[in-house]
Amino acid sequence: MTLIYGHRGAKGEAPENTLASFQRCLEHDVRRCELDLHLSRDGELMVIHDPTLKRTTRHRGRVAQHDATELVQFDARGGGPGWPHPCPIPRLAELFEQCPFEHWQLEVKSASRTRAARSVLAIKALVERYGLQDKVCVTSSSREVLRALNRLTPELSCGLIAEYAWLDPLKIARHYNCDLLALNWTLCTPERLLKAQKQGLHVSVWTVNEPALMRRLADFGADSIITDFPGLARKTLVQP
Template sequence: MTLIYGHRGARGEAPENTLASFQACLASGVKCCELDLHLSKDGQLMVIHDTKLKRTTGRSGLVGDFTAAQLVQMDARHNTVPWPEPCPIPRLEQLFKECSFEHWQLEIKATSSRRAQQTVQTIAQLCTRYALQNKVIITSSSRKVLHAAKKFTPHLARGLVSDHVWFNPIKIALHYDCKMLILNKKLAQKKRIKQAQKAGLHVSIWTVNEPTLMRQLESYGADSLITDFPGLAIATLGSR
C-alpha cells in the first residue's frame, strides 16, 4: 500500500509549512508529513521552505538573520491559498508538541558544513525530547547535510532528495546509508522505483497532485507519495 505524505502540511489547502497546514493534513486523515527546516539566528529550527522570507511573508531578509521570537511574529500567508487568520512561521518544536503525525520527513536545504552539523544535532535533541527518534527521517539533496547526518546523528534515518538525472541517485543514497530515496515525479519510472527498492530503499515521490498519477504510482509500487492535497489523495487512493 502506498503511503501518503502531506507536502509542507497540506500546501494546496492551507498556507504551507504553518500549523494550520499541518492541522489540515491531519484532519484529512493523512498521518505522515513532509516539511522544510532552516535555523533561526539563535539556532532554533524554523519550519519554512525558502532561505529568504519574501515569498511567504512579504518581509525582506533571510531566515537566519532573525531570532525565533521575531520569526514567529511573521505572517506566512503570502502567495498561498486564501486563509482568514494570521499564520506564523512555526518552530519545529511547536509542531512536535501539537501534531500527532506517525512519520515526519524533515528536509534540510543545502547549507554550510557547520550549519548542517548544527541543524542535524538540533533535530536529534528535539527528537530525544519528544521520543520521536523512530518517527522521523532527515532528508536532503545536499551531500554536506547527508554527510553531517551520517556522522553526527547516525541513529536517525536519512533520505536523499533527487530531482536530477545526470547522477545515480541510488548509488548516492546507499553511500550515505539512506533508508529513503525521494524522487521528483519526473524521475519516477517504474524501472527506477523497482531498482531502488531492490537496493533496500523506500521510494517516495513528490509532488503528486493529479489523481491519475497517484493511481499510476501506486500501480508501480511506489512506497509513498508526497502531495499538496492530502484530502484528494485519500479520496483517490482510499484511507492509508
C-alpha cells in the same frame, strides 16, 4: 499500499509549512507529513521552505538573520491559498507538540558544513526530547547535510532528495547510507523504483497532485507519495 505524505502540510489548501496547513492534513486523516527546516539566528529549527522571508511573509532578509522570537511574529500566509487568519512561521517543536503525525520527513535545505552540523544536531536533540526517533526521517539534497547526518547522527534515519537524472540517485543514496529516496515524480520509472526497493530504500515520490498520476505511481508500487492535496490523495488511493 502506497502511503500518503502531506507536502508542507496541505500546501494546496492552506498556507504552506504553517500549523494551519499541518492541521488541515490531519483533518483528512493523513498522518504523515513532509516539511522544510532552516535554523534561526539563535539556533532554533524553524519550519519554512525558503532561506529568505519575502515569498511567504513579505518581509526582507534571511531566516538566519532573525531570532526565533522574531520569526514567530511573521505572518506566513503568502505561501499559499487565501486564509482568514494570520499564520506564523512555526518552530518545529511547536509542531511536534501539537500535531500527532505517525511519521515526519524533515527536509534540511542546502547548508554550509557548519550550518549542516548545527541543523542535524538540533534535530537530534529535539527528536530525542519528544521521543520521535522511530517517527522521523531527515532528508536533503545537500551532500553536506547527508555527510553531517552520517557523521554526527548515524542513529537517525536519513533520505536523499533527488530532482535530476544527471547523477545516479541510487548510488548517492547507497553512499550516504540512506533509508529513503524522495524522488521527483518525473524520475520515477518502474525500473528505477524496483531497483531502489531492491536496494532496501523506501521510495517517496513528489510532488504528486493529479489523481491519474497518483493511481499510476501506486500501480508502479511506489511506497509513498508526497502531495499538496492529501485529502484528494486519500480519496483517490484509500478505499472507504
